[in-house]
Amino acid sequence: MILEMSPSEIDEFVLSQKVGRVGCHVGGETYVVPVIFGWDGNCIYVYTTEGKKVDMMRENQRVCFEIDEYLTSGGWRSVIAQGVFEELEGDDAGRALQIIAERVSSNRDSGNSRPRGEGRTPVAFRIRTSEVTGRKVEVTS
Numbered sequence: 001m002i003l004e005m006s007p008s009e010i011d012e013f014v015l016s017q018k019v020g021r022v023g024c025h026v027g028g029e030t031y032v033v034p035v036i037f038g039w040d041g042n043c044i045y046v047y048t049t050e051g052k053k054v055d056m057m058r059e060n061q062r063v064c065f066e067i068d069e070y071l072t073s074g075g076w077r078s079v080i081a082q083g084v085f086e087e088l089e090g091d092d093a094g095r096a097l098q099i100i101a102e103r104v105s106s107n108r109d110s111g112n113s114r115p116r117g118e119g120r121t122p123v124a125f126r127i128r129t130s131e132v133t134g135r136k137v138e139v140t141s
Helices: 007-016 052-059 090-107
Strands: 019-026 029-036 043-049 062-070 076-088 122-137
Touching: 007 062, 007 076, 007 122, 019 052, 029 043, 029 052, 043 052, 043 076, 043 090, 052 076, 052 122, 062 122, 076 090, 090 122
Parallel strands: none
Antiparallel strands: 019 029, 019 062, 043 122, 062 076, 076 122
């Protein structure tokens, strides 16, 4: 049976994940791409480089963000957020990077870094959420 997740379950789940998918739509084309993200309870933060997703979100700021987890037991959890893309600069961009870095730094080997997005302009953005819903299936043996 598919169950609704409570706001506290949604928050706990989102904070436990590091990769989500941002979906954008422009001119009849829908584009979905995985990103590493941060979450503050109201907004999703992403630090990326210029490219197709950023171009599309600049044109149509209404976006969707999805996070999911599938378990070997057959259960799963999924959260979908609707919101608005906001490009960040200065202190706001720095805060976005800090939120993301705090979540992913514990899994990184500092001696094994590699260049990312070399030659492309970095872009920080947030998705100011207007609606966040979660569903789950729990399988018991």
